Amino acid sequence: MSIENEIKEQIEANPILLYMKGSPDSPQCGFSSRASQLLISCGKPFSFVDILTNPEIRTTLPSVSDWP
Numbered sequence: 496m497s498i499e500n501e502i503k504e505q506i507e508a509n510p511i512l513l514y515m516k517g518s519p520d521s522p523q524c525g526f527s528s529r530a531s532q533l534l535i536s537c538g539k540p541f542s543f544v545d546i547l548t549n550p551e552i553r554t555t556l557p558s559v560s561d562w563p
Contacts, residue, residue: 498555511541514556518545 506512511534517523519531534541546553556562
């Protein structure tokens with residue numbers, strides 16, 4: 496399966512999904528920390544993908560999501 500398809504499947508399978516550096520318990524940057532804390536404060540379950548452990552997702556994600 497291509498990385499693009501893997502990303503698309505992750506997005507389709509998870510109503511709320513955060514691509515972040517690290518994890519909600521151990522964020523590795525300020526943006527990831529703030530984003531995960533905001534989602535936690537909403538009280539809704541969410542999934543996350545640590546882009547630091549998968550560099551292919553990290554490099555492919557901008558083209559799939561149209562994010563700069």
